[in-house]
Structure formats: structure tokens, C-alpha cells
Amino acid sequence: MDFVTRNPDDFPVDVILYPDHDKAIRRVLEELAQKCPARFLLLSGVSGQPIAFEGEKGETNLSALGALLAGDLAASQEIARQTDQYQSYQLILREGKQSTIFLSEAGPYMILFARVDHEVPLGWARMLIQETCRQLADIASARPDELHSLDLGLHEDEFNALIGDRLDSIWSG
Numbered sequence: 564m565d566f567v568t569r570n571p572d573d574f575p576v577d578v579i580l581y582p583d584h585d586k587a588i589r590r591v592l593e594e595l596a597q598k599c600p601a602r603f604l605l606l607s608g609v610s611g612q613p614i615a616f617e618g619e620k621g622e623t624n625l626s627a628l629g630a631l632l633a634g635d636l637a638a639s640q641e642i643a644r645q646t647d648q649y650q651s652y653q654l655i656l657r658e659g660k661q662s663t664i665f666l667s668e669a670g671p672y673m674i675l676f677a678r679v680d681h682e683v684p685l686g687w688a689r690m691l692i693q694e695t696c697r698q699l700a701d702i703a704s705a706r707p708d709e710l711h712s713l714d715l716g717l718h719e720d721e722f723n724a725l726i727g728d729r730l731d732s733i734w735s736g
Contacts, residue, residue: 578608578672583707585615588699591715592617595677595695599688602662605676606669606699607632614673632666632674639666652696654689665692670700 580588592604596617603618607629616625635655643649655666658681665677665688675696679688698715705713 578703580614580703581707583710584702584705587702587710587713587715588615589617591695591698591702594716595691599677599679599683599691601677601679601688603676603678605629605632607674607676609633609636609672609674618678628676629674632676636666636668636674640668652693654693656685656689663688665689667692667696669696670703672703673699675699 588606592606592615595601596604601618603616603620603623605616605625605628606614607625608614611626611630611633613625613629639655640649640653643653652668654668657664657666660681662678662680663683663685665675665679667675667677669675675692677688677692698713701713702710702715
């Protein structure tokens, strides 16, 4: 039997977070929950370990859900690689009768799960979730003493400009 030797960097490792990271993460998730609006958010590590949640958890087992999200994202990433469609901050979308579920990479170490009502426009939710994922990745990669210098939050002026840029790109394409 042949054994394959793998580079330890090939295996996902959860991120190490300090109390200041936790505060920043919770602030960003609270803002997403309000502005999207999202009914439930779960941030987990790529191994499935829950990091933080916001909203209506109900009877949800966060550890089990985190593990399922990690498996789902890993499978989707590999499908994207096999079909030459992989890119950073990929987003998986599942539409249901009452809500829509988004699953997105939040940098190389975390996964963001978001459940929003079906009345929320998909494009709006997608933009907010992707921006939040970028901010979460910035938080995770920053040293605790660097967190104060990060521009965190979903600023309306920036989103108005982003929406205008996206609309302009539709017509100029």
C-alpha cells in the first residue's frame, strides 16, 4: 500500500482569536443581522468549530451545523476547482420557501452561514454578506493591537457607490 505524504499546510486550521477579535466579530455580525436583515448567522472555523452566532438559533446544534457547513464548503470548493471556477470568497446559495441560505468563505479560516427571509433581495444580501466576509477575514488576520485601525462596518455611502458601480457595469458590458 502506498502512502501519500501531505504538506501540513494542505490541512485547514482554525484561526486563533483573542477577546478583541471576538468583540470586532460580534460587532460586524450584529450589523449584518440588522442591515441585511438576517434571521440567523453562524461563523465557524473551516474545521466546523463554531466561533460566534447572531439571531434566532432555536434548537440548532451549532457544533453539528458547523461541521456540516465545513463539509459542504469543502465539497463546493473542490467542485469549483475541478471545473476551473474557483475564486476567493465563493458563495453558495440555497433558496427555500420561507428563507434563503447563504454559505460563504470568510477568508481562508472561517465560514459564514446566513439565513435571510425570502423577501430580502438576493443581490442586496449577497453584497452585504460578501463585504462582511472580507471584514471578518481582515479581523482574523489582524493582530489584536491592529484591530482599532481596521475600517469595520457596512457604511451606507460605500454601499450606495458599490451598487451604482455594479449597475453601471451591467450597462457598460
